[in-house]
């Protein structure tokens with residue numbers, strides 16, 4: 501296993517972290533705890549869970565595994581999405597109980613989606629409560645997990661509350677994340693990525709992502725993990741292990757692997773962008789913003805991507821909007837078709853047409 505330093509914390513974590521939301525049978529706590537212990541034996545020392553994952557059984561599962569691990573030889577990460585300070589404290593206390601630990605090594609203000617949402621985490625007392633818990637020794641390092649566009653993430657990180665950040669990063673959305681990752685690197689923060697396989701989209705569309713493959717890659721999955729962890733800002737990529745085979749596959753991707761240099765990464769990104777189908781996808785770069793109507797164009801366009809890509813997780817683009825971004829298609833209805841965004845779109849996409857199509861999905865929401 502390879503390890504990288506997590507920002508300024510003095511800790512080194514495995515470049516593969518164990519995610520906690522994709523167990524084959526979420527209800528089989530014993531089998532899933534065994535999978536986590538198997539990952540631990542393979543050198544993985546970063547274990548990421550959250551309340552509600554896996555029918556709300558993920559933290560309990562991690563707790564069952566952790567009690568069999570040597571104290572001090574692993575790090576646990578969990579989260580709270582509460583804005584209210586009192587509720588965050590309750591959530592933290594429940595996580596500590598379920599995980600069976602005295603403190604959370606990496607505690608996340610969870611899933612900050614917009615700057616307004618970030619404002620509510622502060623005004624509602626969640627950030628203050630987390631800082632107090634840190635003073636009390638219940639939290640070791642305070643982090644944030646976010647779906648913010650790069651420039652917005654830069655602003656949030658610049659406020660100085662966090663020692664690390666967890667963000668989605670993959671061969672699909674890397675332009676969306678570029679500035680946020682650059683900011684984290686400049687500030688020497690830890691960066692853990694989620695969804696390195698694009699939430700399963702990359703293995704389900706291998707023909708589209710062939711350009712990720714480099715000599716020596718056995719599969720597009722291996723290539724996607726290597727693409728992720730080679731980024732100089734990224735400390736570790738989370739892989740949600742369904743079973744022990746998934747652990748073996750992820751570990752094989754990083755064992756005896758020399759991280760790509762900058763030039764190789766640049767070439768891979770150029771190759772991905774050159775693919776005909778990719779030209780039709782919104783990369784989430786955010787250059788079309790701001791919209792005079794306040795539409796979050798990258799989030800709406802991301803949902804449209806799922807009319808082009810095969811993804812078994814979402815039945816419709818509306819599902820993607822709801823489950824990933826907590827939006828409904830009606831969010832696209834206020835588009836006035838002014839075409840300001842289209843002039844700036846790096847992919848030259850017909851944004852107006854797509855907004856119309858997305859809004860039409862909303863009939864009846």
Ligand code: SF4
Nearest residue numbers: 791835836838839841
């Ligand atoms: S065309 Fe629609 S989405 Fe684009 S900037 Fe104008 S109002 Fe916003």
Ligand code: SF4
Nearest residue numbers: 782783785786788845
């Ligand atoms: S619509 Fe175009 S400019 Fe806007 S985020 Fe998508 S690819 Fe980037």
